[in-house]
Amino acid sequence: MRGTQGPGRWFPVVVIATAALSLAPTSMLRPWTGDLSALLWLPMRPPAHLLTSLRHWLRPEREEGGARDAQLLLDERDRFRALWHAERLRAESLEQRLGQLERASRMDRGGVPVEPIMVSVVGRGAGASERFLSLSAGARDGVRQGDPAVIGGDLLVGRVVGDPSEANCWLAPLIDRSTGRLDVYVAPADRPEAPPSEGVVAQLRPNDRGMLEGEIDSSGKVNEGDVVRLSDPTWKPAAQGMRVGTVRLVRKGDRNPLRSVIEVECGADPARMRQMTLKVEVAR
């Protein structure tokens, strides 16, 4: 009877080891915990995929458009609009670089061919507010760290984090803290094709309300409903010009009255997503 009253001789040792592991440097944990997690997930992935499909069947993604055909046309329009924005950003970037007249031969024109891959959401991190999504494509499909994911042609969902395993990868949505700061420009709602030079440049970061937040100059004309697009050199070229979301709130800054704070609602809701397109760079 006495033997079952306490946690046992080994339990305190295990707890101390667990405490040490939980505070161990990341570089020490990264090499082996990923493999351990992959092993754990191996038997769970097929049923998780089925249950995810069931969940999406029970609670489908909201379709804001009308008929299916109309939605497809809108998606197609948005896709070409995004390509146009991306090309224009690239052209502007090239102009700036050419203006410097240095190392012209070593310039990266950013014109990396991209192959879109349709992927399914297999599952997600199982903790309280973890937003990472597990996707059904990995290194064997050419997926690499940083590849962006979109829906509906040009709506940015997030990007791949970490090195993908052979058949799976993890996606960090835009509103995840790991996304860090995002360089964007805001285009007026009535002129979504306005070039970046006519838009208002901002730097956004996720806030604790599930939105992206940033400061702009108060003289910059930004209104609720304006469209926000990515223009961030730390993201891959395939993500440039993609739609991040819509401005939902513009208010005066608390600390600096000359600055305004904008809150941007991401267009893609990771919790309701079943499929998305990964823009994978084609190896040259």
Place this chain on the structure above:
Amino acid sequence: MSWPAFILAAVAALTLDASFMPVFAFGGATPSLVGCVAAFVALHAERRRAWWGCWLLGLLLDLSSPMAIGGSVTFVPGPFALGFALGAALILSLRAEVMRRSMVAAAVATFALLAMASLAWTTIWAVRGWWPDGEWPWAGSAAAELWRRVLWSGASAVAALPVSWLLGRTFDHWGFPASRRRR
């Protein structure tokens, strides 16, 4: 407690948490079945097995919760494992005072266990954030993150009402001391 029954329940709960449970999400909080199973085990199992079972469930949750640190995916074994062990300690010290088979007791135990786990999780990650290669995995303050996790505990406590009833139907297969006495 029968370990095969425990492992079966743990894998089922973890799979459902990772795939299906967001269908029951409200206010951004998705109920945790792993938390419900941990509370059930802490309420009914022999003390030693309750400790180990809760620790193991926490460890499984840690290995299913990827974090992006320095641009790479990292799994940190420990924050939930320690938190669940602390939660088990709390429930083990209180369980003699409650009607363990009651669904309300299961809901309260789930809330207490997950709230304790959330406190441990947030504390450990707050400390990790100070490390040279560490980052805080939340936007905003640690207090706001803790509050979000308390809401998660609350959502899980609500889910524990029907889940504990379901687990209660399988009570005889768990090999708990009470089920052995009943036979």
